[in-house]
Structures are given as structure tokens and as C-alpha cells.
Amino acid sequence: MPHKPIAVLAVIASVSAKSCVAADTHRVPGDYNTIQACINAAQTGDECVVAPGIYNERINFLGRALKLRSFGGASVTTIDGTGLNGSVVTCDRGEAASTILDGFTITGGNGFDGGGMYNYYSSPTVTNCAFSENSTTGSGGGIYNQSSSPTVTNCTFNGNSAIQYGGGIYNSSSSPRLTNCTFSGNTALYLGGAIYSSSSSPKVTNCILGRNHPDQAYGSAAISYSDIEGSWIGVGNIDTDPVFLDPFGGNLRLMSGSPCIDAGDNAAVPVGIATDLDGNIRFVDDPCADDTGSGVAPVVDMGAFELPVPPDCGDGVCAQGESCELCACDCGECCGDGVCTVHENCLSCPADCTCPTLHVPGDYDLIQEAIAAANSGDEIIVGPGTYDEAIDFLGKAIAVRSSDGPATTRIDATGLDRSAVTCRLGEGPEVVLDGFTITGGKASFGGGMYNSLSSPTVTNCTFVENFGRNGGGGMYNSRSLPTVTDCKFIRNSGFSGGAIYNSQSSPTITNCTFTRNEAGLDGGGIANSDSSPTVTNCTFFGNTAKDYGGGMSNAGGISKPTVTNCILWGNHPEQITNSPIISFSDIEGG
Numbered sequence: 333m334p335h336k337p338i339a340v341l342a343v344i345a346s347v348s349a350k351s352c353v354a355a356d357t358h359r360v361p362g363d364y365n366t367i368q369a370c371i372n373a374a375q376t377g378d379e380c381v382v383a384p385g386i387y388n389e390r391i392n393f394l395g396r397a398l399k400l401r402s403f404g405g406a407s408v409t410t411i412d413g414t415g416l417n418g419s420v421v422t423c424d425r426g427e428a429a430s431t432i433l434d435g436f437t438i439t440g441g442n443g444f445d446g447g448g449m450y451n452y453y454s455s456p457t458v459t460n461c462a463f464s465e466n467s468t469t470g471s472g473g474g475i476y477n478q479s480s481s482p483t484v485t486n487c488t489f490n491g492n493s494a495i496q497y498g499g500g501i502y503n504s505s506s507s508p509r510l511t512n513c514t515f516s517g518n519t520a521l522y523l524g525g526a527i528y529s530s531s532s533s534p535k536v537t538n539c540i541l542g543r544n545h546p547d548q549a550y551g552s553a554a555i556s557y558s559d560i561e562g563s564w565i566g567v568g569n570i571d572t573d574p575v576f577l578d579p580f581g582g583n584l585r586l587m588s589g590s591p592c593i594d595a596g597d598n599a600a601v602p603v604g605i606a607t608d609l610d611g612n613i614r615f616v617d618d619p620c621a622d623d624t625g626s627g628v629a630p631v632v633d634m635g636a637f638e639l640p641v642p643p644d645c646g647d648g649v650c651a652q653g654e655s656c657e658l659c660a661c662d663c664g665e666c667c668g669d670g671v672c673t674v675h676e677n678c679l680s681c682p683a684d685c686t687c688p689t690l691h692v693p694g695d696y697d698l699i700q701e702a703i704a705a706a707n708s709g710d711e712i713i714v715g716p717g718t719y720d721e722a723i724d725f726l727g728k729a730i731a732v733r734s735s736d737g738p739a740t741t742r743i744d745a746t747g748l749d750r751s752a753v754t755c756r757l758g759e760g761p762e763v764v765l766d767g768f769t770i771t772g773g774k775a776s777f778g779g780g781m782y783n784s785l786s787s788p789t790v791t792n793c794t795f796v797e798n799f800g801r802n803g804g805g806g807m808y809n810s811r812s813l814p815t816v817t818d819c820k821f822i823r824n825s826g827f828s829g830g831a832i833y834n835s836q837s838s839p840t841i842t843n844c845t846f847t848r849n850e851a852g853l854d855g856g857g858i859a860n861s862d863s864s865p866t867v868t869n870c871t872f873f874g875n876t877a878k879d880y881g882g883g884m885s886n887a888g889g890i891s892k893p894t895v896t897n898c899i900l901w902g903n904h905p906e907q908i909t910n911s912p913i914i915s916f917s918d919i920e921g922g
Contacts (some may be wrong), residue, residue: 335561338440340919341763341870343800344642344847349497351367351512351520351798353656353910354373355377355378355379355524355920356375356378356379357378357379357380357381357810358370358373358374358378358379358380358381358383359380359381359383359556360380360381360382360383360387361383361385362366362383362644364380366387367380367387367391367400367411368389368390368391370382370392370394370400371391371392371394371396371398371665371811372401373395373659373737374396374398375396375398376396376398376454376468377397377430378398378399379398379400379401380398380399380400380401381401381402381403382400382401382402382403382409382436383402383403383404383411383787384402384404384408385408385409385410386410386412386434386580387409387410387411387412388412388413388414388415388416388850389395389411389412389413390413390416390418390420390422390441390757391411391412391420391421391422392421392422392423392424393421393422393423393425393427393431393456393912394425395412395425395426395427396427396431397427397428397430397434398430398431398595399434400432400433400434400448400620401432401433401434401639402434402436402766403435403608404433404435404573405435405610406435406436406437406460406461406462406609407437407462407610408421409435409436409437409526410435410436410438410439410440411436411437411438411439412440412519412700413438413439413440413466413650414439414440414444414543415440416440417442417443418441418442418443419441419443419445419447419448419449419450419476420438420439420440420441420447420448420449420466420495420882421433421438421441421444421448421449421450421830422446422449422450423449423451423456423480423482424449424450424451424453424454425453425454426450426453426454426704426808427451427454427455427456428454428456429455429456429457429483430457431454431456431457432456432457432458432459432916433449433456433457433458433459433461433463434457434458434459434460435459435461435736436459436461436462436836437462437464437561437755438461438463438464438474438783439463439464440463440464440465440466440501441467441468442466442468442469442779443468443470443476443479444468444469445468445470445471445472445474445476445502446468446475446476446502447466447467447468447473447474447492447494448466448470448473448474448475449463449474449475449476449491449508450475450476450922451475451476451477451478451480451482452478452479452620453478453479453909454479454480454482455480455481455482455483455508455563456482456483457485458475458481458482458483458484458485458487458511459483459484459485459486459487460485460486460487460607460608460609460611461486461487461488462466462488462490462609463475463487463489463490463492463500464488464489464490464491464492464582465490465491465673466492466493467491467492467493467494467495468493468495468496468814469495469500470492470494470495470852471494471496471497471502471520471528471838472494472495472497472498472502472528473479473492473493473494473498473499473500473503473518473519473520473922474489474492474500474501474518475489475500475501475614476498476501476502477501477502477504477508478504478505478506478628478850479505479506480506480508481506481507481509481511482508483508483509483510483511483602484501484508484510484511484513484664485511485512485601485602486511486512486513486605486607486609486738487512487513487514487609487637488513488514488515488516488584489513489514489515489516489526489637490514490516490517490518490582490584491503491518491582491757492518492519493515493518493519493520493637493756494519494520494521494524494900495521495890496519496520496521496522496861497520497522497523497524497528497530497550498520498524498527498528499518499519499520499524499525499526499544499545499597500518500524500525500526500527500544501526501527501528501534502524502527502528502532503527503528503530503532503551504530504531504532505530505531505532506529506532506534507532507534507535507536508534509534509535509791509828510527510534510535510536510537510539511536511537511598511600511602511605511883512538512539512596512601512605512633512634512635513536513539513540513635513636514539514577514584514635514636514637514843515539515540515541515542515548516540516541516542516543516544516546516659516903516911517543517544517546517579517582517756517758518545518547518756519545519728519756519758519784519785520545520546520664521543521784521810521811522546522670523546523547523550524547524549524550524551525544525546525547525548525549526544526547526592526645527541527548527549527550527551527553528549528551529549529550529552530551531553531562532551532552532553532611532619533552533553533554534551534553534554535553535554536549536553536554536555536556536558536838537555537557537596537597537600537632538557538558538576538596538597538600538632538633538634538635539558539635539888540558540559540584540592540634540635541558541559541560541561541739542559542560542561542574542578542579543561543727543757543758544561544747545757545758545785546630546759546811547562547614548560548561548562548564549564552664552778554598555569556568556569556600557595557596557597557600557625557626557634557712558570558634558883559571559572559574559591559592559634559635563590566820567783568595568596568597568624568625568626568810570592570595572579572591572593573591574586574590574591574592574634574635575587575590575591576590576917578707580707580708580726580727580728581704581707582878584635584636584638584746584841585616585639586635586637586639587639587656587657587658587659588618588621588635588639588641588656588657588658588659588660589620589621589656590621590633590639591603591624591636592633592635593618593620593621593632593633594618594621594622594623594624594625594629594630594631594632595624595625595631595634595901596625596629596631596632596633596634596869597625597626597627597632598615598625598626598631598632599627600794601614601632603905605896606636608636608637609637610637610640612637612640613638613640614624614632614636614638615631615632615638616630616632616633616638616640616641617629617630617631617641618639618641618645619641619646619661620641620645620659620661630710634681637874639658640658641659642654642658642659644662645659646657646659646661646662647662648661648662649662649892650662650663650664655802657828662740664920666681666684667681667683667858668681668683668684669682669684669852670683670684671684677701682793684706686688686710688707688710688711689708689710689711689712689713690702690705690706690710690785691712691713691714691715692712692713692714692715693717693810694715694721697704698719698721699714699719699721699723699732699743700721700722700724700749701731702727703723703724703725703728703730703732704726704793706728706730706776707728707730708728708729708730709729709730710730710731710874711730711731711733711818712726712730712731712732712733712750713733713734713739713771713912714732714733714734714735714768715734715735715737715741715863716734716735716740716741716743716878717740717742718742718744718756718837719741719742719743720742720744720745720746721743721744722743722748722750722751722752722753722754722773723752723753723754724743724755724756724789724851725753725754725755725757725759725763726753726757727757727758727759728759728763728775729759729760729762729763730762730763730764731762731763731764731766732765732766733764733766733767734766734767734768735767736767737767738767738768738769738793738794739769741767741768741769742768742769742770742771743768743770743771744771744772745771745772745773745774746771746772747772747920748772748773748774749774749775750774750775750799751772751778751779751780751781751782752770752771752772752773752774752779752780752781752888753765753770753773753780753781753782753810754778754781754782755783755784755786755788755812755814756782756783756784756785756786757781758784759783759785759786759787759788760784760787760788761787761788761815762789763786763788763789763791764788764789764791765781765788765789765790765791766789766791766792766793767791767793768791768794769794769796770792770793770794770795770798771795771796771797771798772797772798772805773798774798774801775800775801776800776801776802777800777801777802777804777808777810777833778804778807778808778833779798779799779800779802779804779805779806779824779826780795780798780804780805780806780807780824781795781806781839782804782807782808782813783807783808783810783812784807784812785810785811786814787812787813787814787815788814788815789814789816789817790791790814790816790819791816791817791818791819792817792818792819793819793820793824794819794820794821795807795819795820795821795822796821796822796823796824797822797824798824798825798916799825799826800824800825800826800827800829800833801826801827802826802827802828803826803827803828803829803833803859804826804828804829804832804833804837805825805826805831805849805850806821806823806824806831806832806849807821807831807832807833808828808829808832808833808835808838809832809833809834809835809836809837809839809863809909810833810835811837811838812837812839813837813838813839814837814839814840815840816837816839816840816841816842816844817841817843817844818842818843818844818894819843819844819845820844820845820847821844821845821846821847821849822845822847822849823847823848823850823859823871824849825849825850825851825852826849826851826852827851827852827853827858828851828852828853828855828859828861828885829851829854829855829885830849830851830855830857830859830875830876830877830890831846831849831856831857831858831875832855832857832858832859833855833858833861834858834859834860834861834863835857835862835863835867835875836861836862836863837863838863838864838865838866838907839865839866840865840866840868840901841858841865841866841867841868841870841871842867842868842869842870843870844870844871845870845871845873846858846870846871846872846873846883847871847873847874847875848874848875849874849875849876850875850877851875851876851877851881851885852877852878853877853879854877854878854879854881854885854887854909855876855877855884855885856875856876856877856881856882856883856884856903856904857872857875857882857884857903858883858884858885858893859881859884859885859887860870860884860885860886860887860891860893861887861891862887862890862891863890863891863893863895864890864891864892864893864894865894866894866897867884867891867893867894867896867897867898868895868896868897868898869896869897869898870899871898871899872884872896872899872900872901872903872907873899873901873902873903874902875903875904876903876904876905877904877905879910880905880906880909881906881908882903882904882905882906882907882915882920883900883903883907883908884900884907884908884909884911884912885908886909886910886911886912887910891910891912892912892913893909893912893913894912894913895908895912895913895914895915895917896914896915896916897916897917898914898916898917898918898921899917899918900917900918900920901918901919901920902920903920906921907919907920907921
């Protein structure tokens, strides 16, 4: 038998050796101090296992087919991109399904596109992850997909934002598969609060979309067996309150009685998925719920979390560990039992609960701490003093009031480089800010107060010496309808709208004064861009703009404010521009 050439034998030996090499498991920390260092060292088929902790870094999979998973799950393992100026996770080298991200909270990202994750011509597998508080100046606050089709399962998208499209996920020429995901509190300036699709065909199943703004989904998504606020055509879809434990606090787990329980499609769950985002078993039957979904019982729940029903639920006995949150058919409806449980408040169950009042200082040292602890319907009373902080209402329907008024109670954001007050999660008129001096705010838009897709009630407040680099020194309103009453705007400044800048917004402004505010371009007092506010019984005096509209400027084709019972005097270079509807007012120059 002839011998093979030595060179050929060497090649065969080399190939044989490679085929026998086992995949390695690397640990962070331990083998490597950072997640990226582990990825850099890993080979095809390897696994990087990450211990609980907060990892302040941005990572790139570098095209590698490896599994990156946390040891303890998303609740205790965070990749935080705060301060690093870019997407937290990147797949841009053709990654496929064998590239896996499993069990992390992804937060703090601020990429131009894709705050939390950026996928470009890549289709990784993303499982058991929480995308929270990521932002982008472009599109895709949570995830950005360009010509990419990732598989995303058991994930939550909460509090992500995009200046353009897709607060939760943006899809362009992409067909991702989204299963058992929950979208809540995500925002986009234009379209697709939760999901935006352009020339794309995402498949969305067993998901929950609610409290996203300006809408839940836009485009040609194929959605089925999902709970969509505002409805969506598709098999098994519903439009009903999902009954989360605490949506405003970010707890998107279901309570017993939720219409999302046993309402999903078993066949849609990817092969190998046996647990939910918490690590609890999927496909758990709730005897309190009808099986409204598809498949043989037990039928999977909608959303990222399966209700962990106690084993004796349905026996008619409310045993230890059971409650109406987990086992309503044993324990009954909680309202009227004299116990104010986690999901009850004075609005849903006055027999058990009273509207709590939180005090600052007293119960909490800071106003923001009280807001974080409050539930919708609560009231926060703030005592006299200067509070060196910036506050965000977090989408909660609460009232924040001072006990003694703006003369003695100040929210001072000096040195924080952010808006002193923020409403960006669809806050409505039941959100109240009453009786404060707002000062020291400094931001791109809305130094004193930033309102996006929100309509809060602002009463008896003084906005003084706040700065908006691009607009709205005192207040910035984007597609918002706030009610502003009995307020003073003094010495605020911004490029456009020294006191207030309105963009596609029509606030109601009553009994307010605008004094010595300055604009680098237009609208020393108020600048309106495609906005038509109603301004009644207000005084504009001594406001200045570099180019036009010392008192008020009106730009864009539909800026038609209604001005009644007002005084505009001593503003420069003129009192008001273009063609507002003015009546019963004193306008210097006529």
C-alpha cells in the first residue's frame, strides 16, 4: 500500500486534533477581570460565565460564536454603560444564533443607534435579559437591528428612550423573533414607543406591550397571542390591563387574575426554553385562570414572567405563602379583607387602603427618594428648605407639593447638568408639581423642566435662572399638553424660548408672569414651533431675543397660539411675531 505524503498526514493530524478540542468555560471575575477580556480570549463554542455584580463596560462579541451568560441572572448581574458613550452590547460582524447573551440587565447605554444593543447584519440569541434605562440620539433605545434577525426571548424593555424611532426596539430590513417579552414605559419622539419596523417583518408572540409612547408598535409586525394596549390585529391578541405587581416601580411580574396568564402560544416558545426571566418554570397551570391560549395545558403565560402558582392553589384553602397575588381562587379578591396588599391603593380598594402621604424630610431625605417609593395616587408633602437634586416623576400618577410655597422651598439642580424636573413617561394631568422654586437646571432642552409626551399639572412654581442650551430655559414641552398655572418665569435663558419652548405642543398657560428671560435666537418669553398654546391672563415684560419675538415667537406652519387678557410690554426686539389670535390684551405697538 502506498504511503501518503508526510505533508498530507500532517494536515490530517492537524484537522483531527482540532475536531477533538473541547469547548472551554471561562469565568469573570476569576479567569478575567472584565467581560470583554473574556470575549477576547474565547474561541468558537466557548462559554463565558459571569458572577453577580455591576460591570461598567461596553462589550463587542467580535463575530465569535460563544455563549455569554450570568451565573445569578439579570436581577443581580448588570452590564452598565453609563458614561461610556455608546451601545452597551454590539454585534456587527455577522454573529449568528450561536452567539448567545443570557441573563443580564443591560443599562446606561447611549449610542447614536442602539442604546442597549446594536445589531448590524447579525442575528444573535438574546435570552433572559432586562433592557432598562438605555437611550439613543438616533433610533432603538433598547435594541437596534439593521438587516439583523436576532431571537429575543424572556426579556423586558423598561424605561428605554429614542430621540427618533423605536424606544424599545428598532428594526430596519430585519425579521427578529420576539417571544415572551414585556415592553413598558419606553418612549420614542416620533413612532414606535415599544417596537418600530421599517421594511421589516418581526414576529412577536406571547408579549405584553403597554404604557409605551407615543404608540406601542409601528410597522408590519406579525403579532399574535399578545396583550397590546390600543389593540393589534392578530390571532389570540387582547387589549386589557395585564395587572402587573408594580409597573411604575418596574416590577412587571403578573398577579393572579391577570388576563395574560395561560394565554400564550405554547408552540411559539423556542426549543430549550424551560424557565422564565426569574428562572422559574415555564408552562405552569393556574387553576384560577381559564386556558385562553393555544396548546395543551399547561399553557404558557404572556410576558417575561410566569406566575409561580403554589402547588396547593385551587384547593379552596388560603394557606401560608398563598395570596391573591398568586392564588386568587383560594384567597379571594383582596379588596375588603382589611389588608392593603402590594397591588391595592386608595383608588382600587378604599375599603382596605387610604391614600398615603409621604413627607420630605421625615419619611425621606430627598424628594426623588419619596417619588421612587410612592405608588400612583400618593401625595408627597415637602417641607421648607433647599433640595440639591433633580427629580423625575417616573411615570407615576402622584402629587408633589410644598407645605409652605415657593418662597421657602427650592429644588436646586446647580452643578448636576440636567433638567431640574422631568416628565418623560406619559405623565398625565394627575401628576402635580405645586409650590416650588425651580432653579439651577441646565440641559440641552428644558433646564427647569423637561416634558416629553406628557401633560403634568404645574401650579404656583417659580422658574428662575435655568438654562436650556438648545431651547426652553425654564420649560421644554415636546408633544406635550401641560397645564401651567400661577407660575413665574424669571431670568431663564436658552437658544430658543428663554422661558418656555413648545415643540408640537399646546400647553394651557394661565395667570403666569414672564420677566427678564433671554433667548439666543427667538422667543425671549415663549417660542412656539408648530405649537398652539392657550395663554390667558399672563404678563410678559422685559424679555429679550437676539433675532425676533422678545415676548413670544411663533414659527412653523401651525403655530397659532390663543392669547387672551394678557400684557406684552417692554420686550425686545418686538412683543410677538406672526399671527396669533389675540383678544382683550395690552400689546405695546398695537
